[in-house]
Amino acid sequence: MAKKGDMLYAWTNDAEIKKHAELGGAVTGLWKFALESKAVDAVLVITKGTDLYDAQPVLISDPKELAKTAGSLHCGTLLMPKLIKNYFDGAANMKIGVTVKGCDAMAFYELAKRKQINLDNIIMIGVNCGGSVSPVRARKMITEKFGVDPDTVHKEEIDKGQFIIEYEGGHKGISMDELEEAGYGRRTNCRRCKMKVPRQADLACGNWGVIGDKAGKATFVEVCSEKGANLLEGAVKKGIIATEPANPKGLEIRGKVEGAMLKLGEKWRKKDFEGLGEGKDRLKKIMTETSRCIKCYSCILACPICYCVDCTTKNPAYVKPGELPPSFMFHLIRYAHIADSCVNCGQCEELCPAEIPNALFMHAQQVELEKMFGHVPGVNMELPLMAYVEEKQERARLKNTGSDMIYENVFNPVLKN
Template identity: 75%
Template sequence: LAKRNQVNLDNVLMIGVNCGGTVSPVLARKMIREKYGVDPDSVVKEEIDKGQFIIQTADGQHKGISMDELEDEGFGRRGNCRRCKMKIPRQADLACGNWGVIGEKAGKATFVEVCSEKGANLLDDAVKAGAVATEPANPKGIEIRGKVESAMLKLGDKWRARYFEELGEGKDRLQKIMNETSRCIKCYQCIENCPICYCVECSTKKSYLVEPGEVPPPFMFHLIRYAHIADSCINCGQCEEHCAMDIPNSLFMHALQVNLQEMFGHTPGVDMELPVLALVEERTERKRLADTGSDQIFNIFG
């Protein structure tokens, strides 16, 4: 959004959190009931630790099951979390979390990785104000943090290969996407909850592009969205999470984005480099995007 002039990073302090993935609440309740044999309402805490999904009940009992086992049976983390390779968000000013906190500090402190001058100033001001106390990271903790991140990245590669292989290629992939999106009821939740969508006037609502009043909408509805977002998709999963018809929108978008990333080397959400767009003179288009924040290349409808 910042590279399209939709937010001014000078006015923003970004604080990221290391993350191995999250679980959909609805699926989590089903999983806890069926796999753990526990009433979900009695669970007071859940966490992912050392390859297990661990629950704690109100009476203090803990129970963990391997994430591999859970995910092989269709439970576990959200699909976009399985494919994610942004485990420690170092594009933020500060990257915080529990990876690397060991020994007597475990569960009582936060590992803070300073990623920018702005982040360093924020932390210094917090220390001076007495809001936080800091100490150097334990070298062993740094090593463990690296191992956890490495393991999670390898897991992300595994799930990407599995998901994208199942999706197929070429015409087979297109047919699968068309079949899945044929359930769409045009509720616009995928668009309204996408952090990348920012157009004031959405092209999917223009009658000369998408015939109004049709449910399910014509495939052009989805093609427009893929064309607008695919190079910038950050795999947050919100288009899939909010879909009333359980269409795996995030998978389709992420698969397209990864293909573009492999072709052009652009990873969205990491730096201020603009994506390489097709059918334009790159330097001219980069300048126009920076100047206007608009992705409307040609006004072909006059």
């Protein structure tokens, strides 16, 4: 009987999933059982689009369609929770299964704290994540560092500290250290990340610690919740999944890999944050970089912490309309609203057409606030100060008192008096 805390090797018995799967296909097999048993209404997963640099989200309700989504894409940089908030009403009336990275799991928690997602209707299967590579930078890296036409690459993976590609005519691997020192490799936010095993999920899965005859043929599964235990146990009873206890040596190896990744994350934090400088020097650098902003709102639309009904950055009392670049107040509003809860997902930087290192600025501030106040975003349901008020209810309360805008009490002298 599966229970929270179990450490297992798992693999699928489904012949069709096996054809497409990596690492035994356990995750895909679990989702197949979840759909067939009606534990979820649909599963939101990532699949390959036109090529391996084109990661696309797909909502699947037919178990037969799951096999084609098996495998991994390290050049996919999507964040799943905001999609559920925006397009599926935060799972208010729909049970959804989601495969998540560490930043996804953290973002789910932060949106749930703000009552934007109903976690009761979400099942998360987490996957160990050493980081992802921007699609554009991946193509450039493969061309310039590997000397290979990126269009001939049909498979990529990150394994044993290397970025490895298989292409027409051969395969090649280069160490991530070498790639990253040359300005390639993982996204900068991924380098700083210290959420490598997403134990906020119901099951935490991956290849770290799978050794012996199961290496490459099974998935390491850590059971992190009762919901996860029930899913795994049901899949085993149905015959879709098989398991065995994890090799004790494998447990040790998994711990060492995770520890090494955490140390590497700390190294990059030190390097990146020190590079920002301190005090006035840091402020000057941030103001200079953000002066390229074209106010496209991409950072706000993608951010899992941004959820306001009425965005203050669109209030002319704070940010003058039609002015480019916008005043620094535009960025200060974002920092004040988000910095305490930034999960370092990197979306604000990944999608910025002006290539402003937004994630670095926000993450640096989050870490400083964490030191000051002790709040660590995304690891549990503890609320930061900014999440104690539910915006729709608060605006309704204010409207009943004669104003539906908090700032009007400050800028409107009649209301103020």
